[in-house]
Amino acid sequence: MTSPPTTLGLVFGGASGEHAVSILSARTVREALQSGANATRYRVRCFYIDRWGRWWPPAVAGAVLERGVPAQAADLPSDPGPPGFRGFPEGALEVEVWFPVLHGPNGEDGTIQGLFTLMGVPFVGSGVLGSAVGMDKQAMKAAFAAAGLPQVPYVCVEAGDLPAGGGAPTDLLERLESRLGYPCFVKPANMGSSVGISKATDRASLLAGLRAAADLDPRLVVEKGVTARELECGVLGSGELRASVVGEIRFSSDWYDYETKYAEGLSHTVIPADVPATVSDSARRMAVAACRAVGARGLARVDFFYEESGGALWLNEINTLPGFTRNSMYPMLWQASGVPPADLVHLLVQDARESVRARADGGGAE
Numbered sequence: 001m002t003s004p005p006t007t008l009g010l011v012f013g014g015a016s017g018e019h020a021v022s023i024l025s026a027r028t029v030r031e032a033l034q035s036g037a038n039a040t041r042y043r044v045r046c047f048y049i050d051r052w053g054r055w056w057p058p059a060v061a062g063a064v065l066e067r068g069v070p071a072q073a074a075d076l077p078s079d080p081g082p083p084g085f086r087g088f089p090e091g092a093l094e095v096e097v098w099f100p101v102l103h104g105p106n107g108e109d110g111t112i113q114g115l116f117t118l119m120g121v122p123f124v125g126s127g128v129l130g131s132a133v134g135m136d137k138q139a140m141k142a143a144f145a146a147a148g149l150p151q152v153p154y155v156c157v158e159a160g161d162l163p164a165g166g167g168a169p170t171d172l173l174e175r176l177e178s179r180l181g182y183p184c185f186v187k188p189a190n191m192g193s194s195v196g197i198s199k200a201t202d203r204a205s206l207l208a209g210l211r212a213a214a215d216l217d218p219r220l221v222v223e224k225g226v227t228a229r230e231l232e233c234g235v236l237g238s239g240e241l242r243a244s245v246v247g248e249i250r251f252s253s254d255w256y257d258y259e260t261k262y263a264e265g266l267s268h269t270v271i272p273a274d275v276p277a278t279v280s281d282s283a284r285r286m287a288v289a290a291c292r293a294v295g296a297r298g299l300a301r302v303d304f305f306y307e308e309s310g311g312a313l314w315l316n317e318i319n320t321l322p323g324f325t326r327n328s329m330y331p332m333l334w335q336a337s338g339v340p341p342a343d344l345v346h347l348l349v350q351d352a353r354e355s356v357r358a359r360a361d362g363g364g365a366e
Contacts, residue, residue, distance in 0.1 A: 005043040008033060008349065009095030011112070012046070012061070015053040015083075016104035017195045017216075019070050025324035026101040027065050028331070032341040033099070041346065045091050050076065052083035053106065057090045085115075097352055098123035099345070101324060105190055108321040109135040122352040126320040130296035134320040137189040137221045140294055147293035149286060149315045152305060153224040155179055156189075159214035173203055176222055183225035186210055188217035199225070226314070228305035231273055233287040234322075234333040236347065238297040238355045243284035244333040248273035269329060271336045279306060282313055296320050298351055301330045 010033065012026035013019055026046070033044050048061035050071055064071050073080075098116050100123060102108055110132035116123040126134065133139045138156045145151065161172050176184065186209035188196040196216040198209035206222075213220045234244035248270040273280065287302035301322035305314040322330040334344050 002040075005041055006349070007094050007096045008042045008044050009092060009098045010044055010046045010061075010101060011049060011055075011098060012101040013049040013051070013064070013070070014102040014104070014107040015049065015051055016102070016106055016108075017191060018103035019051050021323060021325070022101055022103050022107070023064060023068060023070065025103070025328065027068060028324050028326055028328075028341065029099065029101050029345060030065065032345040035342040038342050038346055042349070045095060047089060047092060049102070049107075050080075052080075053085055054080055054083060055085060055087075055089050055092070057092075095121065097121070097349055099349065099352075100125060100321065103321055103323065104195070105135075108319075109190060122356040124348045124352045125298040126296045126300070130291075130294055131320050133294040134296050134300070134318045135190055136219065137187060137317065138219050139189075140318060141221065143293045144290065144315055147289060149289060149293060150313065151316075152226050152314050153180055155222045157210065157220040157222055159218040159220065162210055162214055168207055173206060176206065177203070180222060180224040182206075185223045185225055186213050187221045187223065188213045189219035189221055190217045226305055226307060227309075228307045228312075228314070229273075229275075230316075231275065231279075231283055231304040231306050231313075232329045232333065233283050233302050233304070234330050234337075235287050235291050235296075235300045235302060236298075236334065236339075236344075236351075238351055241288045241291055241297075243287045244337040244339075245272040246275065246280045246283045247271035247329055247333050247336070248275070249329070269327075269332060271332055275306060279311070279313060286313070286315055290315055290318050294318060294320075297355065299330070299348055301333075 010026060010030055012022045014022055030044060030046065033042050045058050046061035046065060048056040048064050050056065098121055100107060100112055102112060108131060110128040113128045113131050117128060133143055141151060141154060155176055162169055183199055183201050186198050186200055196213050198212060200206035200209050210220065230249045231246050232249065233246050236242045250268055250270060283304050290302045291300050296318060301319045303316040305316055322328065324331055331341050331344060
C-alpha cells in the first residue's frame with residue numbers, strides 16, 4: 001500500500017539582507033521537491049516571510065516564487081498587521097516536516113530552529129546550537145580554535161570599541177595593524193553572502209570598514225588577508241556525516257565580494273577542484289570536523305583558503321543553510337558527487353525525520 005504524501009512546509013524570504021537570495025534558493029528547492037519520485041512523496045506548501053518578518057500563506061508565497069523577487073508593500077494585503085511573527089498563516093499547522101530556505105539573521109541563526117523545536121516538528125538542517133554557533137563568526141571561530149582547526153589570524157572586535165562622534169580608535173587600529181597588517185578583511189559577525197564585508201588596505205579604509213560593519217552588527221571580526229585559492233566542500237547527514245567532492249570558486253575581481261558572488265559572469269566554479277588529492281582529502285576531513293565543532297547537522301557548506309605556494313589549508317567558515325540556487329555551490333558539489341538535486345532534497349527531509357526519531361529513542365538533545 002502506498003503511503004500518503006508527506007506535507008512539507010517550504011519557508012523562505014525572511015527579515016534579512018539575504019532575502020532576495022532566499023527566494024532564488026526556494027525556487028530551486030521547490031522544483032527539486034516536485035521532481036521525479038518526490039512528486040508523489042511530498043505535498044509541498046510554501047510560506048513566505050516578508051522583509052518585515054510577517055508570515056504569509058501559500059497563495060502569497062506562490063506569487064513571490066513565480067516573480068522571483070521580494071514582495072513590495074503593494075503586493076501584500078492592504079492591512080498586513082504589525083511586523084514580526086504573530087502566528088502561523090493558514091495551512092502551516094498541518095506541516096509534517098519544515099524545510100527552511102532562509103539565509104542570514106532570523107532564519108539561519110537558530111531563531112526559527114527554536115520555533116520548530118518548540119513545536120516538536122522535524123525540520124531540515126542544524127538545530128539551535130549548530131545554527132547559532134555557525135552563524136556568529138566570533139563564536140564559530142572560537143569553536144574551530146577549541147577543536148584545533150587551522151585558521152588565518154583574526155581579531156574579534158565589538159562595535160562599542162568604536163567611539164561615537166566619528167573619532168578614530170587609535171589603540172584599536174594599532175592593535176589590528178600590529179597583529180594582522182594590511183590587507184585585512186572586516187566582517188560583521190552575523191551576516192552572510194559577503195554582506196557588509198570590506199577589504200582594508202590602509203588605516204582609513206580599515207576605520208571605514210569597521211564603521212560600515214558596525215552599522216550591521218555589534219560583533220565584528222577582522223581577518224588577515226592571505227593570497228589563496230577559495231575551496232568549498234558540502235556536508236550531508238547527522239549521525240554519520242558525508243563530505244562531497246571539493247570545488248573551487250574562481251573570480252577575476254580583487255576578492256569574492258557580494259557583486260562578484262551573484263552577478264553573472266564575474267565568477268565561476270571548478271568541480272572537482274584542481275588540487276592534489278592530499279589537499280582534497282584534508283579539506284573533506286576538515287569539513288566534517290568543522291560541523292562537529294559547532295554542532296551542525298543536516299547540511300552545511302564549509303569554505304577554505306588554500307595557499308598553493310606553501311600548501312597551507314585554512315578553514316574559513318561554515319554555512320549551515322547554504323545557497324540552493326541553480327548556481328550555488330552546495331547542490332552543484334553534491335551533483336558532482338553523484339547526488340542530483342531531487343535526491344539531495346529527499347535525503348535532507350529523510351535526515352530531518354530520522355534525527356527526531358533518534359532523539360525520541362534516547363539519543364539526547366542537540
